[in-house]
Each structure stands twice: as structure tokens, then as C-alpha cells.
Amino acid sequence: MNELSDHAPGPPPTFEQAKNRRQKARAAGLDPNHWYAVERSSSLRKGDRIEASFLGRKMAVFRGHDGIVRGLENRCAHRHLKLTEGAVEGCRLVCPYHGWAYDGDGKAHIPHDLFGHREPNIRIATVPVKERYGLVFVFPGDPELATVRDIPSIPELEGPRPWPHAIVLFDCVGHHSMLLENVSDFTHGFLHRKFKPFEGTEVLRCEEVGDRVEIEYKSKIAAGRLQNLFIDRSASDCDHMLACFDYPYHWSNTDDRIKHFLFTLPQDDSHNRHIFIFYVRPDIIRLPFLGAKLPYRLVSAMMKAQRYMTLQPLLGQDVWVLRHEQEGWEHHWDRPAPELSPVVRAFQDLTIRKWEEYLANRKPARREHLVAAGELTR
Ligand code: FES
Ligand SMILES: [Fe+2]
Numbered sequence: 001m002n003e004l005s006d007h008a009p010g011p012p013p014t015f016e017q018a019k020n021r022r023q024k025a026r027a028a029g030l031d032p033n034h035w036y037a038v039e040r041s042s043s044l045r046k047g048d049r050i051e052a053s054f055l056g057r058k059m060a061v062f063r064g065h066d067g068i069v070r071g072l073e074n075r076c077a078h079r080h081l082k083l084t085e086g087a088v089e090g091c092r093l094v095c096p097y098h099g100w101a102y103d104g105d106g107k108a109h110i111p112h113d114l115f116g117h118r119e120p121n122i123r124i125a126t127v128p129v130k131e132r133y134g135l136v137f138v139f140p141g142d143p144e145l146a147t148v149r150d151i152p153s154i155p156e157l158e159g160p161r162p163w164p165h166a167i168v169l170f171d172c173v174g175h176h177s178m179l180l181e182n183v184s185d186f187t188h189g190f191l192h193r194k195f196k197p198f199e200g201t202e203v204l205r206c207e208e209v210g211d212r213v214e215i216e217y218k219s220k221i222a223a224g225r226l227q228n229l230f231i232d233r234s235a236s237d238c239d240h241m242l243a244c245f246d247y248p249y250h251w252s253n254t255d256d257r258i259k260h261f262l263f264t265l266p267q268d269d270s271h272n273r274h275i276f277i278f279y280v281r282p283d284i285i286r287l288p289f290l291g292a293k294l295p296y297r298l299v300s301a302m303m304k305a306q307r308y309m310t311l312q313p314l315l316g317q318d319v320w321v322l323r324h325e326q327e328g329w330e331h332h333w334d335r336p337a338p339e340l341s342p343v344v345r346a347f348q349d350l351t352i353r354k355w356e357e358y359l360a361n362r363k364p365a366r367r368e369h370l371v372a373a374g375e376l377t378r
Helices: 022-026 143-147 176-184 225-230 296-332 341-360 364-372
Strands: 035-042 049-054 057-063 069-073 087-089 093-095 129-131 135-138 165-173 198-209 212-221 238-245 249-255 258-267 270-279
Touching: 022 049, 022 176, 022 341, 035 049, 035 057, 035 165, 035 270, 049 176, 057 135, 069 129, 093 364, 165 296, 176 238, 176 249, 176 258, 176 296, 176 341, 198 341, 212 341, 225 296, 270 296
Parallel strands: none
Antiparallel strands: 035 135, 049 057, 049 258, 057 069, 087 093, 129 135, 165 270, 198 212, 212 238, 238 249, 249 258, 258 270
């Protein structure tokens, strides 16, 4: 009998306690040994500093007055204040309390009386940082691996005439697995019935290939009234999409004309920063009714405008709904959640497998070092 009752199952299970696929996926982390986008380059000007979090690891990211971005553990070695409470001076990040100043290599320079001591060689952990595609990336894991793993290549965004693109950044409540499932699971078209980013949900193929899940969709992309007006479908219907959970990233390619890349930054168990780059082939945009192609600069300006007119309001619906999914998860994690989509199941399987691999292979010495440095909370 279905009877309404009080329901208080306690906190959701840990990864070790989890009993089924969904519970495991919701308790899994993301492997820190990849590059993660944390901010737009344009939002980190000379002299700026921000704190970036990766599953509880706190990092200070700052741009020196030489224009170079550097990353450090966000902790003064003296009394453990957050360095981001201080300020950038030249190419150093300076703690606000006694003024210890940190180079990009983590070395502390002490400005006050040393009371007869030689200046001690004190260092904090450094965090590899790179800039590409207008974004700042950090490598929160083992720095040695930062030299052998790279930021994913997006050739369409390189060179003197990159594809017109729009960056959409938002902070979102919800476990990271929820959004990654959301972006590839087209069964939620109902939520977006006003914007119609896709129409039709036929899955032609869904399979795990190495460390990625590949999905081929038959679905009309950018089917909303406004977007449909501007998209030239004469050479291609833009109704065949390859979408990939390319661990830990997500990207899609619709008929080599409309593409996106998603960088997810899991800040903790229930908060994420998501950075989308949407990009289109310049010749896909036309003048409504007349059909004339538009100049490159105009298409670029239109993509920037799309950010405000369509992309942010559309993704705002996902942000809103994921907050409620997280709430539902926290209250009802022990109840069945019938999952019909093979895409969601495949995403969860990959998330779980990669987290198990990370847990099995992480270097104990590095982990102890990080725990000692207060860098890890998990
Ligand atoms: S606490 Fe940072 S300089 Fe003293
Ligand atoms: Fe969505």
C-alpha cells in the first residue's frame, strides 16, 4: 500500500556505504588529476586573486602585475590564514596579517624582524595553472601528472579566426553527476519546452569507449523559434548529435556545425561551478527570411548576445531544477528512482569506475602530504 509517512533516512551514504549504482554515483568524486576550469581569464585581471575549491581543496589563484596567473595552496604557512584574504603585490601573494609574501613557487618571504634567525626556507604547495580558450585552468591533483595530461584540445577555438562562441559560467547546487547526466539526457526536454534547445530524443547509439561514453542522437538541435530563424539548415539539418562524457569533461558535436564543451568544477559534494563554451561554424548563421550569410564579426557578436538571450535563461532552468534534485536526493536517497534512460546509467557507471580507479591508484605519500598541509578534507 502507498501510504504517506514521515521519511527521515539520515544523511546519504558515503561511497563505501553506497548499495546501488545511483547511490555510488552520487557519492563519487571526480579524479583531481585533470585540468579543471575555474574562471574566465577576463575576470582575473592584474592584481586580482580568487579562491578556487576542488572537493574541499582550497587554492589561491592570482594574476601578478606581469600578467601571469599563478596558483598556490590557499594557506599562509605562518598562522594558516587564507592568502586570498591578502593582496597581490608585484608577482607575489601577500598574507594580510604579518605580510609574508609568496612567490609562484610557494616560497615565503618574511618582511619583518627575524630576531637573529636566518630567513627560514618555508614553502607552501603550488598548484599548476594554465590559460586557454579564455579560461583559467588548475590541476588540483598530483603536480607531476600536470605535465603529462593536457587541457582538452578544441582546435575550432584556436587561431586568428576562432569559431564564434559564447562562454556561460554558473555556480550550481547539486552533486556534479547530476549536471553531467542532465546535459546528455534529452528526456528532460519538458523542462525546456519554452526554449526548445533540442526536439526529439531518439538514441541511435550509447556505448562506453575507453574513458568516455559516446551517445549518438537523432534530435533537432536549436529548435527554438528565435534560434531556428537564424540557423541555416540548407546544407545540414543539424539533427545528428554526437555527445560525449569524455571523463571528466562533456562535449557535443552536431553535424560539425554546432558544438559545445562543458568544464565542471566540483567544489564540494553539493556545489559546482560549470563553464560551458558554445561555438558554431561561422557560415551556419544567416539573415532570417533573406537567407544571406552574415559577416564573421557579426556572427561573433550574435553569439555573445545569445549568451544573454537564450543560453543563460535556458541553463538557468537546469540550475533551478538541479537544486531541487539535490534536495530530493538528500531527503529520499534510500527510495527507488526508476531510471529509464540508458544514457544516465552509462554516465553513472563511468563516474563510479573512474572514482574507484582513482581511489585504488592515488599515491599514499602525496595524500599524506596533502592531509598534513590541510589541503584535503576528504
Ligand atoms: S599569518 Fe600570514 S603572515 Fe602571519
Ligand atoms: Fe537542460
